[in-house]
Amino acid sequence: MNEGSPGAPRAQPADELRKPAAAEPATASAPRLSARGVNFYYGKHLALDNVSLDFEDRKISAIIGPSGCGKSTLLRIFNRIYSLYPGQRATGSVVLDGEDILARETPVNELRAKVGMVLQTPTPFPMSIQDNVALAIRYHEKLSRVDLDERVENALRQAALWDEVKDVLKKSALSLSGGQQQRLCIARAVAVEPQILLMDEPTAALDPIATLKIEDLLSDLEQRYTIIIVTHNLQQAARVSDLTAFMLMGRLIEFGPTERIFTDPVSKETNAYVTGRFG
Amino acid sequence: MLGLRTRRQIANRAMVGLSMLATAVGLFWLGWIMLTTLRYGLGALSTRLFTQMTPPPGSEGGLLNAFYGSFVMVLIAIVLGTPIGVLAGTFLAEYHRQTRTGAVIRFVNDILLSAPSIVIGLFVYELLIRRIGHFSGWGGGIALAIIMLPVIVRTTDEMLQLLPANLREAAFALGIPRWKVVSAVLYRAASAGILTGVLLAVARISGETAPLLFTALNNQYWSSSPNGPLANVPVVIFQFAMSPYDSWHELAWAGAFIVTMFVLALAVTSRALLAKGKRGQ
Numbered sequence: 092m093n094e095g096s097p098g099a100p101r102a103q104p105a106d107e108l109r110k111p112a113a114a115e116p117a118t119a120s121a122p123r124l125s126a127r128g129v130n131f132y133y134g135k136h137l138a139l140d141n142v143s144l145d146f147e148d149r150k151i152s153a154i155i156g157p158s159g160c161g162k163s164t165l166l167r168i169f170n171r172i173y174s175l176y177p178g179q180r181a182t183g184s185v186v187l188d189g190e191d192i193l194a195r196e197t198p199v200n201e202l203r204a205k206v207g208m209v210l211q212t213p214t215p216f217p218m219s220i221q222d223n224v225a226l227a228i229r230y231h232e233k234l235s236r237v238d239l240d241e242r243v244e245n246a247l248r249q250a251a252l253w254d255e256v257k258d259v260l261k262k263s264a265l266s267l268s269g270g271q272q273q274r275l276c277i278a279r280a281v282a283v284e285p286q287i288l289l290m291d292e293p294t295a296a297l298d299p300i301a302t303l304k305i306e307d308l309l310s311d312l313e314q315r316y317t318i319i320i321v322t323h324n325l326q327q328a329a330r331v332s333d334l335t336a337f338m339l340m341g342r343l344i345e346f347g348p349t350e351r352i353f354t355d356p357v358s359k360e361t362n363a364y365v366t367g368r369f370g
Numbered sequence: 371m372l373g374l375r376t377r378r379q380i381a382n383r384a385m386v387g388l389s390m391l392a393t394a395v396g397l398f399w400l401g402w403i404m405l406t407t408l409r410y411g412l413g414a415l416s417t418r419l420f421t422q423m424t425p426p427p428g429s430e431g432g433l434l435n436a437f438y439g440s441f442v443m444v445l446i447a448i449v450l451g452t453p454i455g456v457l458a459g460t461f462l463a464e465y466h467r468q469t470r471t472g473a474v475i476r477f478v479n480d481i482l483l484s485a486p487s488i489v490i491g492l493f494v495y496e497l498l499i500r501r502i503g504h505f506s507g508w509g510g511g512i513a514l515a516i517i518m519l520p521v522i523v524r525t526t527d528e529m530l531q532l533l534p535a536n537l538r539e540a541a542f543a544l545g546i547p548r549w550k551v552v553s554a555v556l557y558r559a560a561s562a563g564i565l566t567g568v569l570l571a572v573a574r575i576s577g578e579t580a581p582l583l584f585t586a587l588n589n590q591y592w593s594s595s596p597n598g599p600l601a602n603v604p605v606v607i608f609q610f611a612m613s614p615y616d617s618w619h620e621l622a623w624a625g626a627f628i629v630t631m632f633v634l635a636l637a638v639t640s641r642a643l644l645a646k647g648k649r650g651q
Contacts (some may be wrong), residue, residue: 172539177468203545214540217558226554227544274538283544 095213117207123317124169124287129175129183129193131164131248131341138164140341141183146334147289151309151318153332153349155325157369160338162321166289169319170206171199187287204231207280207316208289212296214266220247220256222266223275227283242282249315250278251308270301277308283314288312294327306331325365329353337361407630411623419624423592424606427615433591433625439507439600440576443586446511446596447575451518452568456517459526459564464552467531476527483520490516491581499585507596510586515576525567529560561600562647569640573633579604603629 122145129138139161146152154162164173171192173179175183184191192202202338204227216223224243228234234242245261251273256267264275273293280288294302309331312318322328328335329349337348337358345352345361356362372380414639418432425431453508458475466472494513499505541551557564589601603625610622 139603170543172543175539175542200545200547205545208540208543210536210540210543212536214534214536216537216541217561218554227546230544230546230550279540279544311483 107135115307117158121148122146122188124319125184125186126165127184129165129168129181129185131161131168131180132180134178138341139168139181141336142341142343143183144336144343144346146317146319148194148317149313149315150333151313151320151331152336153328154319154336154338155323155328155364156338156344157364158323159340161341162323162338163291164341165338166291166319166321168193169289170203170208171289172203172208204283205285206287206289207283207285209273209276209280209291209293211292213269213270213276214240215267215275217263217265219261220264220267220275221260224278224282229278231283246278246282247275249281250274251304252278253309268301270297270304273297273301273305274308277305277312281312285316287317287319288332290318292321292323294322294324302327321334323352337364338366394399404630407623407627411620411625411627414620414624415627419628420623421625423589424590424601424610424621426590427618428615431621433603433606434619435589435601436606436625437604439586439589439593439602440604441512442596443507443514443600443602444572444575446508447514447518448572450512451515451522451571452540454515454569455519455522455571456526458523460530460552462523462527463530464548464556476524479520479523482516483524487513487517487578488580488584491584494581495584496629505585505587505599507586507593507598507600509584510582510600510602513581513585514575514578517575517581518568521571521574522564522567525570525639526560526564529563529567530556530616532563533559540566562643565641566644566647569636569643573636573640576633576636577604577629579608583608 092352126145127143129139129142130137142161142165154165166198167173168181168185169192171181173181181193183193185193187205188268190197192206215225216246218226221243224241224246226244228239232254244253244257247256253272255271256262256275259266264272267275273296277288277293294305297305298360306327310321313333319329320332333348335349335350335352337344337360339360344360345356347357352361353365356365418430420432420434420437422430422432423435424433451632452552462472462475491513494509494516498512499509502509533556537555538551541555542548546554565593582602586596586600586602586605588605588609591601594599607622607625607629610618610625613619
C-alpha cells in the first residue's frame, strides 16, 4: 500500500519541480495529515494520480485548480466520505496520528469525529438549531445537560453564530439564512472537537457578505484546527490560506506557501493558472 | 395551400382539443359516480348513520357497527403495515440502493403492489382463518396490512432516495453511524413524503371488499372485539346493494358516498402534506 517512504520530498510529480524550491514550507512542526502516493478511482477511471502532500498543523491549506482536476476528490478522501458510494476507491496512504486512515481496519466513524467536513451547499438538518449542533456530540460523548448546552454554545461561538441565534435555539435550522446555515454547519462540525476541518468550496453558494463572514471566521478557526479548503476562487485562496496546492488533471502540480504560489510559482502550469490564462 | 404557420396552429388546436376531450371523458365518470352516490345516499345521510346498527330488512338503521369495524381493521393494518413497510423501504433505499438484491426486492414489491386483492384475501383465509376456524377482524386487518405494505415500501424507498446526497454526506461526515443518520436525520427530512405514502395506502385499503369477504366477513350486530367476524363498510355496501330492500339500498349508497369522500379527503390531505414538506426543505 505505502508507495512513498516517510521521508519522501513534498515536491510533486511534475518533472520541472525536481529542483528544490527555495521557499518550501518550513518543516519545523510535524505534519498533521500526510498523504503518500494516493490514487483514486471512480470505477475504473483514475481521478487522482500519485498525489503526495503534507498538511501542517493549525494552518489553512487551500487546494486550487480548474473544474475536474480532482481537488474535491482529494478532500473527500481525508474523511473517507467517498466510501459511501460503491465503486469509489482510494489507494496509497494518508497518515493521521500515526495511523493510515485508508486502512480497512481504521474505524471510519472515529476518523470522521477527528476530521470534520463542511460542504459546498449549506445542509441544515430538519431539526432545531440546538439539535443540529448537539446531534453528533450526543452520539460521541455522554454529557450532562449543562455540559452539553455549554458545548453547543461554545461551538456556535466558534462559528460566530451565537449572538444571532442565542434566543432562537429551539427554532428550526431551516429558518436561518443561507450564510447562517453555513455557519451552523461549521458549528456542527467543530462541536465534536475535530483536529482537522475539511471545507469543500464552503462559500460557493453564498453572497459576498456571507462569504466575507466565513472568511473572517477561518482565521479564528485556524488557531484551533488544521483547515483544508477547496476553492475555485483564486482570490479566496490568496486571502485566507497559508499554503496552496495547485492541482491539474488529477495530479498535484505544486504545493507551497500561498504567497510564493501566487507570485513566483515554479511550474509553468501553476503560473498560467494563477495569472488567469486558463481555468 | 395553407401557410406553415396556419397549418401548425390547426395541428396545435386539434391536439389541445383532443387532450381536453380525453380529460373530460375521464372526469365525467368520476363526477357521475360522485353525483350518483350523493343523490341516492342523501336520503340516508343523517346522524342515524353514525348512531345506529345495520338494520334487519324493512326497518330503520345506520352503519355504526360497519364504520367501527372498518376503523378497527384499518387501524390494525396501519399498526402492522407501517413499521414493516417503512423499515423495508429504508432497507432498500439506504442499504441496497444499487444492488442486485435491491432490484429484485423492488421488482417483487411491484408485483405485490398490483396483486389482485382477492388473492391476498384468499391467502390470509388459508393461512389464518381456516386454522382458527372462524372469521375474524384480525384476519381482515392482516389482509389489509398486506395490501398496504408495498405502497408504503415503495414511497419510503422513493422519498429517501429523493433526499439530496449532501444531507446524507453531511450527517455521515459527523461520524455518526448509519442507523443514527437514518433515524435522526433522514426520517425527519423525508417524514412528509413517508406520511403521504401511509395516507395513500390507507386510502387504497379503505374501500377494499374482496379481502374482507374471506377474512372478517361481516357482522350484523355490534361487536367491539376483532376476535370474531367484524362488520365493515365495504362488505355491508356489497351485501345491502345486492339486497331487494330499498332501505338497505339507501344505506349502501350512503356508505359508498362516505367512503368515497373519506378517500378524497385523504388524497387531498396527503397532497397538501407533500407540498408542505417540499417547502420545508
